[in-house]
Amino acid sequence: MEKKVQAGFEVQLIALRQRLTREIDSSERALREDVFKPGRITNLPTHPADEDVEGLDSEIAISQNESRLLEQVEGAIERIRAGAFGICQKCGHEIDAERLQAVPYTAYCIECARGEREQIEKPVRDEPRRFL
Template identity: 40%
Template sequence: MDQEQLEYYRDKLLEEKNSLLHQLKLNESFGLDESMNASIGELSGYDNHPGDLATEMYEREKDIALEENEVHLLDLVNEALERIEDGTYGYCLKCKKEIPIERLNAVPYAKYCIEHQPNDSISIQRPIEEQFLMPPFGRTSFDDKDNETEFDGEDAWQAVARFGTSNPPDYFRDGDDYDHLYIESREPRGYVEQVEGFIITDADGNPIDVTRNEAYDAYMENIEGEEGISEIHIDDLAELEDEINDKN
């Protein structure tokens, strides 16, 4: 490629760069200079069903994609201008062969020939939340740590999710009611041993009554197996109930 051609493509690239910069400034970052809630006049979006904000979410995703595309094109143009300066413009970065003039006329910032053009249509811009969500509760989970019984991130989610989420029971494979539509929903809350969930004790810790609640049913059905749950087994529990009834 001679110097005259290089100057032609330099001017073409500078014109494209100025157009992209003008477009980015004209659109004021595609409305992304403020949060979605602020743009629609909402104080918070957390209390809304996802369907209530579907249109607004679609428009926000579209704006993000448009801005990302403009920024990506601007990067390609700047890279092409740098290749003109270092003398590598017009050559495929993969095979080092000259890129056809017809391709450069259509895409002056092209850095690959048609044969070696990678598929870069997939967005590489990922939500920052993904860095904290994988693995789930990984940063604040104490389940895998010995002698740790703190209130962790999973417990925090369970505490609020039990009041309801936007997902219906049929969304979950084994969902049968709204009280168990979250991770480990049947995990004991407020007690460790299964029997602590249904045996009522006095101030001295002596059993005085048995509540036939969900924990009681789970224990009687022996969901987790007799061994390792408590020193009180099913036969012993029946005797305990008889003793309490006799006292009452």
């Protein structure tokens, strides 16, 4: 990959990392405020247990997704610095330029990514061992 193109991805990834770090920070703060709202239980006339549980769950889910994404972004930045950016971490082939434009933090080419998903969707024990 051309240095110029790679530098463009690096700028993009660093900006994404900053955004994610900020978002994770603020959603963690929001979570803490939700959980430890002072005086909340005593001020409420009704039972507070069912209130806002769904909202809290989705906030936790969002912050977990963001953390995972942040890990991928950090991995991609490391690969740029190691000179391995744009190389599939599984099969070693170059990752399609279009795919990198769409998901610059991906570690896998489209074939390997598809393979990973299929493995998750179809557990190995359900597959006949026809290749052996």
